[in-house]
Amino acid sequence: MGSSRILIIGPSWVGDMLMSQSLYRQLKIQHPNCEIDVLAPDWCRGLIERMPEIANSIAMPVGHGSLQWGVRKRLAAVLEKRGYDQAIVLPNSFKSALIPWLAQIPLRTGWLGEMRYVLLNDPRKLDKAAFPRMVERYVALAGKGVRRASELPAIVPPRLTVSSEGQRTALAEFDLPPEGLVGLCPGAEFGPAKRWPDYHYAALASRLIADGKQVACFGSAKDAEVVETIREQLPDEQQAAFHGLAGRTSLPQAIDLLAACEAVVTNDSGLMHVAAAVETPLVALYGPTSPEFTPPLSDRAEVIRLIDGYLKVRKGEAEAGYHQSMIDIKPEQVLDALKRVLAQ
Incomplete structure (x- = not known):
């Protein structure tokens, strides 16, 4: 063969x-x-x-x-x-x-x-x-x-090719810095139960921008509304450092830009796996879905999950359909995890 x-x-x-x-x-x-x-x-x-x-x-x-x-x-x-x-x-x-x-x-x-x-x-x-x-x-x-x-033999993790030229072009097109960029991926298929709340993402983005970072928010066109909701919760003086990219990038551009980030915070989503496959340090946030089934395949990832088991729910009972286990993950916990993956 x-x-x-x-x-x-x-x-x-x-x-x-x-x-x-x-x-x-x-x-x-x-x-x-x-x-x-x-x-x-x-x-x-x-x-x-x-x-x-x-x-x-x-x-x-x-x-x-x-x-x-x-x-x-x-x-x-x-x-x-x-x-x-x-x-x-x-x-x-x-x-x-x-x-x-x-x-x-x-x-x-x-x-x-x-x-x-x-x-x-x-x-x-x-x-x-x-x-x-x-x-x-x-x-x-x-x-x-x-x-x-x-x-099985040792699992060889996914690894995507990153285009240096494509990365430079995308950074220039979206007016993004080559350093000090943190990616957020607030979307997820199958409804809001897999999503960390927009107000937590906004609080995290605000802390990062206050620390001198710029924030790029990735997603599909379906995620544009939640990305705009996050931006609107930021103080006026911080909004210039927040870049809403949902629905604006092609998938190859998203690959190259996620590789340009110094770290990524993400829900359990396709973009989480992309970030892992370009070896960007990441913090993955899980609620009803299980990291035991579909973890980020990277040794530069930290998973935060506060419950056990798998729950087949697409909409939580809390406001906006969020699942309580996702609400309970606080921005401070995520910020601490970010510091740990960056220190690796």
């Missing part, structure tokens, strides 16, 4: 896509000459193009959860001509396994789920307790016969 071609059916979310890079890095260790292509949604392709292990990024033309049989069949016909030796299917849905089957890829690997016995001819039965972290479940698909996480 040393010179084989492998097609990865990639995850649909930024954080999951970042964690899947550990699989690609492991495949390259085991088979240095293999060629890896990733089929993924457009919004993830900016990440894939910063993964040196990947030969080609292929656009997934079908929306998340949509069948569109004809579209899948046409794409499969194109992929069949590329002569893949193996497909590794990372999502657990029936639909995600259709294209490799339609493309008649000889070896089709993935965890069993949603009646995929016919579509996968190298199925694996997942014992979730044996693989407690998502990244372990991805890396386990690189080999055979691995029954628990303790049998």
